[in-house]
Amino acid sequence: MMGLPMMTILIFLPLAAAIVVAAIDRKKTGALYGVGLAGSLAALALAAVVFVRFDPDQAALQFVERMAWIPSAGVSYHIGVDGISLPLVMLTAVIMPLALLSAWGSIAERIKEFVFSMLVLETALLGTFLAADLVLFYVFWEAVLIPMYFIIGLWGGPRRSYAAVKFILYTMTGSALMLVAIITLYLHSGPSLGARTFDLAQLRQLRVAMPLQAWLFGAFALAFAIKVPVWPLHTWLPDAHVEAPTAGSVVLAAVLLKMGTYGFLRFLLPLFPQATLQFAPLLSALAILGIIYGGIVSWAQPDVKRLVAMSSVSHLGLVTLGVFVMTVPAMQGSLLQMVNHGISTGGLFLIVGVLYDRTHSRLLGDYGGVAALMPRLAPLALIVVLSSLALPGTNGFVGEFLILLGTFRANPVYAALATSGVILSAVYLLWMYQRVMQGPVAVKERARMTDLTRREQWLFIPLIALIFWIGVYPSPLLRRSEASVRALVQDVRERGNAAHLASHESRVTSHDR
Amino acid sequence: MVVEVIIFVFAALGALAGGLGVVASRLPVRNALSLLLVLGSLAVTYLLLAAQFIAVLQVIVYAGAIVVLFLFVVMLLHRQLGAMSPDRLRWQGPVAIGLSAAFLILMLLTLRFATNAAAPAPAEFGTVESVGRALFTSFALPFEVASVILLVGIIAAVVIGRPASRPVAAPPRSSAPSPVGAPRR
């Protein structure tokens, strides 16, 4: 398009800003944050252009850029966007400026390093969502860990090093296995595709015989499931969230977790359709367990951040369910719900951050009656809470309804069980809202509970606007994802079943390499 | 060609004697001088092997610069160089000698793979010109990298060698102690 490598510019714009930040004097706080914000806002503007010019009727990748990177190893720099990655790219582009803005005034130490890390993180995230080559994807996927590790480990709470190490070890365990699977795929691609390649589009043609396909599926699924996190692989999440600074929590919840569910859609399903169909019931069952378990456990948390973190387990259980029931509405709902969860849970963490900046406490017991002291925060917080519990009219409902609709079509029992999440989310979120905002004023230092500053208000205004926009008029998003999702569902169903029939005459077996 | 053999034998004996001196002598100055003997002897063998440029390099850089550097350090530290704490690794010596012997035997065993069929060297082989031509054409990049490494080495030596705890004397104008060199937090 226009001869400009739009996607490359989009990915590396934040990195360029990061380099500029590195050159700025560390005492100039305003300039550091200003450049960081400008970089991420520029990326947002570019992403918006992509969003507008995106052709909703096309299922394949658009804005494709492709060139050889390591030709001898079949690695290419292949990027592009389709209906599955577009919402997540938009989400990343929206959340990062907000996260940076939330840190402005909240993080006072090593600002330069912080802004630098955040911008590098944005580049890595955008790259993860736009890569169409397995090696490129893996590089970005792992690159995300590094800035996130530092964000938790340097600017986190008292147990930050435990949380950071747990986060990085847990997620790397999964991705190490994925790397093995990627290389195995590469080795198999030679005999049947003519030349060995890491290119996703070509690897999709590959038909891996069944026992091996199941193993590869398992390796990929584990890496993604840890990231999501699918129950019972979730325990790194509460620790990471509790210890991370606000901006880190926001990005972690809003975007990082979506890497897992995005991975399901982008890699797991198209690469291993047969294994997907075979293991979908297992993953659906885990997802439902996560919905219920996360909801119940959230209710009993004394720590606000931990509560919200556990609620993510529940919400992402629903997203995972939507992926694996393999119907068009459910998958579109899943995709939308990824965005919605980013907005609402990101918002919840921003609220917690605003409160934490004032009281330096995360315990529900230390709050109470905040609405009387912060009358501007209370309605904004309520809207975010309502969005998170999927009240109709807010974004959460649209996603949840579509997931449940698609799930019901595939399996009414799943849908009935998943609907319990609707009740549970109301239970724990309203419990939280009441403990923090309502009741007699129980905060110890009233004087510190000043209402939102102008900067803090601007954190919420975009989120609230998005909540209502997606809740009332989600068509722009749904329309752009429909073609790709439909193609994916059809592809997986056809090849999954066809492979089942033709597995004995498969051209690739596990011993030829 | 017997001359060559004789020269080689003398050079080899010199090198071995020097090597023994480096390892065995308890006097640092003697160690350094033994090293000089090794380097010189090897320079002679290089000449036998049609490597004039390398031989010259050996004398200038190794014998001329490096050994001198060693001697400077010996001079700087000479008082304490003899003082050693009691040996805490009593097994190390015998094990080391055993290992070294085993390694030597293995290496000598590899000699049976050597093929001994060398053509006479052309006149220009190993001259400054031929080495220089190779260095500035196909090996230009490594050459440049080597220069960078040298630069980095110089900087590193300056930084490491500077006294860490004491800051460089601050200019008298500023009253506050200048934190140059001290890590900033």
Place this chain on the structure above:
Amino acid sequence: MVLEVIVALPLAGWLINGLAGGRLPRGVVGAIGCGTVGAACAASVMAAGDPAVAGGGLTATLFTWLSAGEFTVSAGLFMDRLSALMALVVTGVGFLIHVYSIGYMADDPAYARYFAYLNLFVASMLLLVLGGNLLVLFVGWELVGLCSYLLIGFWFDRERAASSGRKAFIVNRIGDAGFLLGILLLATTAGNLQFDRLAAASGGMAPGLLTAATLLLFAGATGKSAQLPLYVWLPDAMEGPTPVSALIHAATMVTAGVYMIARLHPLFLHAGYTLSVVAAVGAVTAFFAATVALVEWDLKRVLAYSTISQLGYMFLAMGVVMMPAGMFHLTTHAFFKALLFLAAGSVMHAMRGVVDMRRLGGLAGPMRWTAAGFAVGGLALAGVPPFAGFFSKDLILEGAFEWAQRGGAMLVWIAGLATAFVTAVYVTRAMMLTFAGPAADPGHPHEAPAVMGLPMAVLAALSFGGGLLGARVAGEPLLRYLEPFFVDSAIGVLKDRPMPAAGVITALPVAVSLAGILAGFALYRDRREVTLGALGRFLSHQWYIETLYDAVIVTPAKRLAHLLADVVETRGIDGAVNGVGALVGRAGLAVRGLQTGFVRNYAAAILAGTILMLGYWLFR
């Protein structure tokens, strides 16, 4: 266009009062709050006059809301005879209560927030009744629940108010989960959620599926309309401001379940025994709530249980296929129950918030008009002719009797009759304890200001004359108006009603009501505390239903949550993760001795490794 305006007007009021209300003078806030609803009322009258409403219905499609796969739902509004009636009730009663609120809330610091919430409620309720398909209805359905939550917990600094609001929301959510599943079932089988398409498809759907779907929808209705088993939130909802109780928890929102069944009556009619369940639930709830109201001391909670009971009547009417009568009772109930609440609010206003009837009494003197209003409402509630409640309740009981004769359970009719008696008793009790006798609390009660009195007067007039809408002598205009809508259902019953049999059946409820009033008068004449012994204890614990819920659901759920969070999560799942970590750490400790710190050791190790590799290469 007019439909959008009806919904948009209160929505605009919400936006203005919500965003800028804090900076506006009170008069302007009140004017916006009332004006938008009043204008919506006028617009509703205009829309209802549109010939399209009487015909196939007035539709307005705004845009495609959801579209995924083959499934499409548009954001659209729709008005036919049924929704016209509902819109008029909502905006009409709503307007009166808004006006009343100007006086009632005059001293509240959060005046603007109050009107913003109230306007949002009216907008949501209008969305509910004017929704063009089931999903839009559901949006309104949930949003009115939100408004209910917000207004119950309006004085959020009171722990009880906040908890009651939360309870209301969660209990409603339980019902709504069923409702949502019902919608999913219908969407999956019928493929569409337009009301007319659903009605058309209902004939061809498998009866089992249809029964399941309608039962699920009814589960939602039991939550929203506070029927057994999900009634528990409504008595607690009385923590909110009294006008809110009048508007949301008596006149409009709680009737949404009834409206929903009326709206989807073709489905319910085709769905096997669902309607029998509805009738049974309605009858049991009506009787249960009335008996509890008999022993309640809190004036507002008496009215709350009364509302539950009257809603039971409406469901009873729906269940026995007397749907027009149910809608008729919905309308009259909106008048007289709103009146009763407003009168109670007037009492609270005068007595500075006292609602315990043991501390009230003798208010008939200083608050003559309020007492008169309460009396009119009470008589209407008791079903004394010619007050409005008489006509509608009578029609329902007639329907129940005929239903029994056509093979239904006679018990439903008997329960309805018994409820009529109990209703008369408790309303007399409330009247006596509040207004009769000597003043129990030495205060200076004063009559409500005109801005509160006027709406009560209008409602009193409607409670008195509203019965004409369905009275036979007046030609049953409301029932005739609704007939075309229910053309394939209850109208058959309505038309072929054997007139002679009605004599005794009509007389019986009246007699029962009068007997109840007399009994109440006799019992509470001298303000005795009638305890009723063990029965009284049973009743004052609401038949131990909430105790049962606490023991069986709430407490075990909390225990489970703590068990999972404190044991399974930390020791089980995370314990396993940390256990793996600890295992690796211990292995590291074991081999750490190899790292001696002596460079010479390391060098020896390197050499040994080199020897091994060289040896392997040489001798392989």
Place this chain on the structure above:
Amino acid sequence: MSVPLEAYLALSALLFVLGTTGVLVRRNALVVFMSIELMLNAVNLTFVAFARQRLAIEGQLAVFFVVVVAAVEVVVGLAILIAIFRTRDTVDIDDVDLLRG
């Protein structure tokens, strides 16, 4: 080339082993350094010997680079040595064991 290749290689091996012995046995950091130089020179000798036998000038270039790196190494190494000596007052490498597990 009348002196056989094996002779050079054997000389190289002997020098190398002398170097390793020095590194393993001696505790004086300065002597250890010299022993390392000895090993480097042994390797250089093989390079030059093979370069002569195969008439490949690259072997000699490798020596060139080894010499460069060795020079840097000695400079930096001796600087470290002096820094250690300044703080710990010793040149016994056994006294520097901060990496003990």
